[in-house]
Amino acid sequence: MVAGEGAIAPLSEDVGRLREAVEAFRRRPKTGRTQEQISHELSQVRVICDVMELEFSDLASEFAATDEYDQQGFDSPISWLKQVCHMSSGAAGDRVCAGDQLQRLGQSADALATGEIGFAHFALIARTAAAVGGRFDEVELLRKARKLNIFPFRNSCLHARHAANPERFVNEEKEGVEARSLTLTTADDGVVLVQGILDKVGGAALRTALEPLAKRAGKGDHRKLDRRLGDALVDLSMHALDNGVPSRRPHLQVTTSLETLLGLSGAPAAEMEFSLPISAKAVERLACDCSVTRILLNSDSMVIDVGRAKRLVSGPQSKALRVRDGGCTWPGCDRPATWTSAHHVVHWIHGGSTDLPNLVLLCYRHHWMVHEGNWQIVRTDDGCIHTIPPLMGFGSRSREPD
Numbered sequence: 001m002v003a004g005e006g007a008i009a010p011l012s013e014d015v016g017r018l019r020e021a022v023e024a025f026r027r028r029p030k031t032g033r034t035q036e037q038i039s040h041e042l043s044q045v046r047v048i049c050d051v052m053e054l055e056f057s058d059l060a061s062e063f064a065a066t067d068e069y070d071q072q073g074f075d076s077p078i079s080w081l082k083q084v085c086h087m088s089s090g091a092a093g094d095r096v097c098a099g100d101q102l103q104r105l106g107q108s109a110d111a112l113a114t115g116e117i118g119f120a121h122f123a124l125i126a127r128t129a130a131a132v133g134g135r136f137d138e139v140e141l142l143r144k145a146r147k148l149n150i151f152p153f154r155n156s157c158l159h160a161r162h163a164a165n166p167e168r169f170v171n172e173e174k175e176g177v178e179a180r181s182l183t184l185t186t187a188d189d190g191v192v193l194v195q196g197i198l199d200k201v202g203g204a205a206l207r208t209a210l211e212p213l214a215k216r217a218g219k220g221d222h223r224k225l226d227r228r229l230g231d232a233l234v235d236l237s238m239h240a241l242d243n244g245v246p247s248r249r250p251h252l253q254v255t256t257s258l259e260t261l262l263g264l265s266g267a268p269a270a271e272m273e274f275s276l277p278i279s280a281k282a283v284e285r286l287a288c289d290c291s292v293t294r295i296l297l298n299s300d301s302m303v304i305d306v307g308r309a310k311r312l313v314s315g316p317q318s319k320a321l322r323v324r325d326g327g328c329t330w331p332g333c334d335r336p337a338t339w340t341s342a343h344h345v346v347h348w349i350h351g352g353s354t355d356l357p358n359l360v361l362l363c364y365r366h367h368w369m370v371h372e373g374n375w376q377i378v379r380t381d382d383g384c385i386h387t388i389p390p391l392m393g394f395g396s397r398s399r400e401p402d
């Protein structure tokens, strides 16, 4: 049979009997069981599934030793398993390896058959056995498998691999480094798709940097983890723009007309390097504190850096502002001062001064909520900050990013 033809060969007698047994099991009465009976049945069925996985692995290993995949037009047995058995390459590889190692893993196979370990444990043991060869200690690893859940057991297997063959371990790590990549693709609507692979240490560095930034900011923060991580990556980038080595500090470069900056109707969008055109609202926010941004005006084809002296918070003032606010002033937010920008309560483009009483520190997300999200921020005379959510209008309500 050639892949894709869709013809299904008749089942062999053994597989036919197996399928009949499964059908009979599915037809069993399913009412009137106690919770205890359901949980017991669940664990028993899992053991049978795992035993079947081991049988599948044995077959997969036997199949991989033939050239049948080649005859059917596939470049490897893994490709065949992926296509015909609808598996990921990792799952297919696990099964071929488990089948290959089955003969030398008799104790682990027994432990699986009695439900002491699962197939996922067995696959990890098999991968370890294949990697360390003659220095493999089944008894010791099986002892750990009986005690540990999959995730910590994976670490135990890696320790065993390192102990048995540190050179091979470092070579595998090098392969991870060689696979590194990052692609940033701008979609039709201007959002950026991020996809990449990082080596172990690089990935851990990224997560270590992002995790504290991705924590919930106060009680009203209902963003899910993936959204908080996305925000954290932007925070990290903004922080780099604001705090990089001065001589090499990059700037977000925005080119706009005065009409756009003033938010006049009929004004075009603004242009930003590495981005599709951005809205007047976004420019208003970026121009609010221009320590990370250069705003250029393009009237009469002249490009000038506009109003820089007017809007830039001076050194001593910036210091005083950081001391006064300490960090993001949004109630419940704990971003420190170095992770914030100075928001003009009355925008400088509308005559607001760049003086302490007209400035508050806001982190990237809360700054967004004030400008694009239409939240209001009020600073009372005694220094208290109050936030007012956007009013319901005729159109859809402006939402905060979460």
Ligand SMILES: [Zn+2]
Residues within 6 Å of the ligand: 284, 285, 288, 289, 342, 343, 344, 367, 370, 371
């Ligand atoms: Zn602002």
Ligand SMILES: [Zn+2]
Residues within 6 Å of the ligand: 217, 328, 329, 330, 333, 334, 335, 362, 363, 364, 365, 366
């Ligand atoms: Zn904040």
